[in-house]
Amino acid sequence: MNAAASFHGRLFGTGIAGAGASARAWWEGSTLAVQAGHTIYRTDSASLQIEAAGFNLHQTRLSWKTVDGNYTFFVEAQDDRAKLVSGAPAPLRAAFAEAAGSQRKMGRRFGAAFLFYGAVISLPLLLLIAFLFNLGRLADWAAEKIPARHEARIGDLVLAQTRAQMKLIESGPVHEAVQSIGARLTTGSQYRYRWFIADRKEINAFAAPGGVIVVYSGLIAQTANAEELAGVIAHEVAHVEQRHSLKNLMKTAGFSILLSLAIGDWSGTALGSVAGKLTELKFSRDAETDADREGLRRLFDAGIAPHHMADFFGELARKENSMAPAILATHPASAERQERLRSLIAALPHRQYAPLPYEWKQIKRSLSSQAAGRQPLVAN
Ligand SMILES: [Zn+2]
Structure with a gap:
């Protein structure tokens, strides 16, 4: 060499x-x-x-x-x-x-602008300005500048905190299904996705920056088929791809996390304090709409029937009063949202969708026996 x-x-x-x-x-x-x-x-x-x-x-x-x-x-x-x-x-x-x-081609389009920002305004300064003045849009722009490898590091921190808080199932038929559906929905992504099932009764799911996706077993139990689960995964993937989780963390954490990111301090003290809040962070209505639209597009491209996504969120919205699924606290559902999903689906070109190849009821049962500890599972 x-x-x-x-x-x-x-x-x-x-x-x-x-x-x-x-x-x-x-x-x-x-x-x-x-x-x-x-x-x-x-x-x-x-x-x-x-x-x-x-x-x-x-x-x-x-x-x-x-x-x-x-x-x-x-x-x-x-x-x-x-x-x-x-x-x-x-x-x-x-x-x-x-x-x-x-x-x-991309360079010609953006080169001049980046040359300006790179030479005149350093990234840390820009980030500080963004938060001093609480300019959400500038913060969004700054979030786009964080390299994917830094995002992966934030994802690691969130994952470490999640592991401390709950048992994660990382093997078995349901995990394999999540992984394989996830792979279909993230083809060509710049992120290296990691898929987890949290052994928790709550109906919830969340996405951490850099491609960490956690689906709660309580949510999986509520799905009638693998397509409904695919809808949730597609929506969470869209949050990652559109960097919603990162932007949310940056806005919530404000100054300290920003400073850590800007100076490349990965000791995790500042980041860690907010990473644990990720499951509680609420996305804006616009972010939710974008994630629905992008999620639907990914389902369509992957050849997975998209109308189950609308069905599932609609079903959750109906349960809102009796069960108050946790996912609704961070992903507000409403009749309006379901209606919007349905009209987006109606606008998609016609195509045939092969059903996902899972005996869903049977596969779901394997999850409850895993959770009960009858099969080996990886935790921590
Ligand atoms: Zn969402």
Whole structure:
């Protein structure tokens, strides 16, 4: 390996902590070698998927699958990207050229604006201004500037707090269903999603920044079929993709979290104090509407029948008085919302939806036996 030809990036994947690991990579002929810590991951260039990624498409994303799991390697700095491309085997050049093309197009659109903000106003200062003046829209803009890898770190903190508060089920048929439905709904996402079932009776679900999705077993018990669960997952995924959770945390946490994010302090004291509040944070009506719309689009694209989403939220709204599902505190449901969902669904192009391949009642039963501890489950 020629040290001068190696390039740096961040590696995510099986066996690597959620925030990813800093990694060095190089080409060995047609093989890509990525070293994180003492481990070297090698993959043949033929199995690499190459895309422009990240906000403003300023990253190059390489992803591949192995028998051990899926891996994603983000290369961000310009000279690292140049080395990645110059050492690449010839058959990959077209893929790189295509990624570079979309980056250039995006760059032309936003380059001037970012040059200005980058040179004149530093990000920390901008963030401070946003909160000093409580300018929600500026805070939203600032949230867009937080790199996905930092979001993953916030997700880790939320996850650690969640684990301390409740038992998380991370195996078994229902978890497999959540994971597989989730994968269909997040194809091509820049986030590395992690799926969890909380062993809790409340009817609830929440999304943490960076792609941590937690669905309560109490909610799953209320679903009549896998499509209803898919509707909830699609909605939560939309909150992640649109960075609603991140924006919410930033607005609630205000100054301290902002300062931590701005100066890159990941000790977690400031962040930790607010991360635990995530389950209680209420989204704005606009954010909910956006998440419904984006969730429906994802269901449609994934070929999962979307009308069950409206059915389920409608059913919950009817239970509002008797059961007060916790999910309604953070995701307000109403007749108006269900109506809006129905008209959005009616506006979708016609297509056939194959039913999701689950014996739902049977699968749900496996969850209650897992919760009772009759099957092994992973907690903490
Ligand atoms: Zn919501």
